[in-house]
Amino acid sequence: MEIFKFGADCLREETTSVDKISQELLDFMDDMIETMILAPGIGLAGPQVGLNKNVFTMNVDEGVFEKIINPKIISKDGISTFNEGCLSFPLLYSDVVRPEWIKVSYINEQGKEVIREEDGLWARCFQHELDHLTGTLFIDHLSKKQMKELKSDLKDIRTIGLSQNEIERITLSKQK
Ligand SMILES: [Zn+2]
Numbered sequence: 255m256e257i258f259k260f261g262a263d264c265l266r267e268e269t270t271s272v273d274k275i276s277q278e279l280l281d282f283m284d285d286m287i288e289t290m291i292l293a294p295g296i297g298l299a300g301p302q303v304g305l306n307k308n309v310f311t312m313n314v315d316e317g318v319f320e321k322i323i324n325p326k327i328i329s330k331d332g333i334s335t336f337n338e339g340c341l342s343f344p345l346l347y348s349d350v351v352r353p354e355w356i357k358v359s360y361i362n363e364q365g366k367e368v369i370r371e372e373d374g375l376w377a378r379c380f381q382h383e384l385d386h387l388t389g390t391l392f393i394d395h396l397s398k399k400q401m402k403e404l405k406s407d408l409k410d411i412r413t414i415g416l417s418q419n420e421i422e423r424i425t426l427s428k429q430k
Pocket of ligand 1: 342
Protein backbone atom coordinates (compact mmCIF):
# COMPACT_ATOMS: atom_id res chain seq x y z
CA MET A 255 0.00 0.00 0.00
CA GLU A 256 1.30 3.44 -0.85
CA ILE A 257 1.36 6.10 1.85
CA PHE A 258 0.57 9.46 0.30
CA LYS A 259 3.00 12.20 1.20
CA PHE A 260 2.37 15.84 2.03
CA GLY A 261 1.14 17.65 -1.06
CA ALA A 262 -1.30 14.91 -2.07
CA ASP A 263 -4.89 16.23 -2.25
CA CYS A 264 -6.34 13.27 -0.36
CA LEU A 265 -4.55 14.43 2.81
CA ARG A 266 -6.60 17.63 2.85
CA GLU A 267 -10.03 16.12 2.27
CA GLU A 268 -12.64 15.46 4.93
CA THR A 269 -13.66 11.84 5.34
CA THR A 270 -17.14 10.34 5.73
CA SER A 271 -18.57 8.05 8.41
CA VAL A 272 -18.59 4.29 8.04
CA ASP A 273 -22.21 3.06 7.91
CA LYS A 274 -21.54 -0.63 7.68
CA ILE A 275 -18.42 -2.48 8.76
CA SER A 276 -17.93 -4.77 5.79
CA GLN A 277 -15.40 -7.56 5.49
CA GLU A 278 -13.90 -5.55 2.65
CA LEU A 279 -13.24 -2.64 5.00
CA LEU A 280 -11.72 -4.89 7.66
CA ASP A 281 -9.46 -6.51 5.06
CA PHE A 282 -8.42 -3.08 3.84
CA MET A 283 -7.60 -2.10 7.43
CA ASP A 284 -5.51 -5.26 7.81
CA ASP A 285 -3.47 -4.01 4.87
CA MET A 286 -3.22 -0.62 6.58
CA ILE A 287 -1.85 -2.29 9.69
CA GLU A 288 0.73 -4.14 7.63
CA THR A 289 1.71 -0.91 5.86
CA MET A 290 1.94 0.91 9.21
CA ILE A 291 4.21 -1.78 10.65
CA LEU A 292 6.48 -1.77 7.62
CA ALA A 293 6.72 2.05 7.46
CA PRO A 294 7.31 1.86 10.49
CA GLY A 295 4.79 3.95 12.37
CA ILE A 296 2.35 3.79 15.30
CA GLY A 297 -0.66 5.22 13.47
CA LEU A 298 -2.04 5.40 9.95
CA ALA A 299 -5.24 7.14 8.88
CA GLY A 300 -7.51 6.33 5.92
CA PRO A 301 -6.68 9.50 3.94
CA GLN A 302 -2.97 8.65 4.06
CA VAL A 303 -3.65 5.59 1.94
CA GLY A 304 -6.38 7.20 -0.17
CA LEU A 305 -9.37 5.89 1.80
CA ASN A 306 -11.91 8.65 2.34
CA LYS A 307 -13.49 7.08 5.44
CA ASN A 308 -13.46 7.74 9.20
CA VAL A 309 -10.95 5.06 10.05
CA PHE A 310 -7.42 4.72 11.31
CA THR A 311 -5.15 2.04 12.69
CA MET A 312 -2.92 2.26 15.72
CA ASN A 313 -0.10 0.27 17.28
CA VAL A 314 0.83 2.13 20.43
CA ASP A 315 0.91 -0.79 22.86
CA GLU A 316 3.33 -3.50 21.86
CA GLY A 317 1.64 -6.26 19.91
CA VAL A 318 -1.73 -4.48 19.97
CA PHE A 319 -3.02 -3.53 16.53
CA GLU A 320 -6.18 -1.48 16.70
CA LYS A 321 -8.77 -0.73 14.04
CA ILE A 322 -10.51 2.49 15.00
CA ILE A 323 -13.75 3.29 13.18
CA ASN A 324 -15.88 6.46 13.43
CA PRO A 325 -13.79 7.93 16.27
CA LYS A 326 -14.91 10.93 18.32
CA ILE A 327 -13.48 12.90 21.21
CA ILE A 328 -16.06 13.25 23.99
CA SER A 329 -13.95 15.35 26.33
CA LYS A 330 -10.38 16.43 26.83
CA ASP A 331 -8.19 17.99 29.50
CA GLY A 332 -4.68 19.19 30.24
CA ILE A 333 -1.86 20.21 27.95
CA SER A 334 1.19 18.31 26.81
CA THR A 335 3.96 18.81 24.27
CA PHE A 336 5.38 15.99 22.21
CA ASN A 337 7.79 15.80 19.29
CA GLU A 338 5.49 14.49 16.57
CA GLY A 339 6.14 13.02 13.20
CA CYS A 340 3.86 11.69 10.49
CA LEU A 341 4.24 8.98 7.87
CA SER A 342 3.14 11.54 5.28
CA PHE A 343 6.10 13.76 6.25
CA PRO A 344 9.20 11.59 6.22
CA LEU A 345 12.10 13.08 8.17
CA LEU A 346 10.06 15.93 9.63
CA TYR A 347 9.44 16.26 13.37
CA SER A 348 8.20 19.12 15.48
CA ASP A 349 6.84 19.76 18.96
CA VAL A 350 3.04 19.81 18.95
CA VAL A 351 0.88 20.95 21.87
CA ARG A 352 -2.30 18.95 22.47
CA PRO A 353 -4.63 18.02 25.33
CA GLU A 354 -2.96 15.42 27.56
CA TRP A 355 -6.08 13.45 28.46
CA ILE A 356 -8.99 12.44 26.28
CA LYS A 357 -12.22 10.53 26.60
CA VAL A 358 -13.16 9.03 23.26
CA SER A 359 -15.67 6.81 21.54
CA TYR A 360 -15.17 4.64 18.48
CA ILE A 361 -16.33 1.41 16.88
CA ASN A 362 -13.91 -1.49 17.09
CA GLU A 363 -13.42 -4.25 14.52
CA GLN A 364 -16.15 -6.34 16.15
CA GLY A 365 -18.57 -3.52 15.49
CA LYS A 366 -18.87 -2.66 19.19
CA GLU A 367 -18.87 0.89 20.51
CA VAL A 368 -15.94 1.53 22.82
CA ILE A 369 -15.73 4.39 25.31
CA ARG A 370 -12.23 4.90 26.58
CA GLU A 371 -10.18 7.34 28.66
CA GLU A 372 -6.47 7.64 27.93
CA ASP A 373 -3.46 9.88 28.27
CA GLY A 374 0.16 9.63 27.16
CA LEU A 375 1.16 8.25 23.79
CA TRP A 376 -2.16 6.54 23.04
CA ALA A 377 -4.02 9.85 23.48
CA ARG A 378 -1.39 11.65 21.44
CA CYS A 379 -1.59 9.20 18.57
CA PHE A 380 -5.40 9.10 18.62
CA GLN A 381 -5.60 12.89 18.32
CA HIS A 382 -3.04 13.00 15.52
CA GLU A 383 -4.90 10.34 13.53
CA LEU A 384 -8.30 11.90 14.23
CA ASP A 385 -6.98 15.16 12.76
CA HIS A 386 -6.24 13.36 9.50
CA LEU A 387 -9.97 12.63 9.12
CA THR A 388 -10.72 16.34 8.85
CA GLY A 389 -7.80 17.05 6.54
CA THR A 390 -5.79 18.53 9.41
CA LEU A 391 -2.07 17.82 9.51
CA PHE A 392 0.30 18.12 12.44
CA ILE A 393 2.06 21.09 10.86
CA ASP A 394 -1.23 23.01 11.19
CA HIS A 395 -0.66 23.06 14.96
CA LEU A 396 2.76 24.71 14.77
CA SER A 397 3.54 28.26 15.88
CA LYS A 398 4.88 30.98 13.58
CA LYS A 399 8.32 30.46 15.05
CA GLN A 400 8.17 26.73 14.44
CA MET A 401 7.05 27.31 10.87
CA LYS A 402 10.07 29.58 10.36
CA GLU A 403 12.30 26.78 11.55
CA LEU A 404 10.42 24.41 9.33
CA LYS A 405 11.29 26.56 6.33
CA SER A 406 14.91 25.65 6.79
CA ASP A 407 13.87 22.00 6.54
CA LEU A 408 11.84 22.58 3.40
CA LYS A 409 14.77 21.68 1.23
CA ASP A 410 14.65 18.20 2.72
CA ILE A 411 10.90 18.00 2.26
CA ARG A 412 11.20 18.99 -1.38
CA THR A 413 13.50 16.10 -1.93
CA ILE A 414 10.68 13.78 -0.83
CA GLY A 415 8.20 15.29 -3.25
CA LEU A 416 6.50 18.21 -1.52
CA SER A 417 4.78 20.43 -4.05
CA GLN A 418 5.78 24.08 -4.27
CA ASN A 419 2.11 25.17 -4.02
CA GLU A 420 1.64 23.32 -0.79
CA ILE A 421 4.82 24.80 0.69
CA GLU A 422 3.63 28.30 -0.16
CA ARG A 423 0.11 27.67 1.08
CA ILE A 424 1.17 26.47 4.52
CA THR A 425 3.86 29.11 4.84
CA LEU A 426 1.44 31.91 3.98
CA SER A 427 -1.40 30.65 6.15
CA LYS A 428 0.92 30.57 9.16
CA GLN A 429 2.19 34.11 8.56
CA LYS A 430 -1.22 35.75 9.01
ZN1 LIG B 1 0.00 11.63 10.37
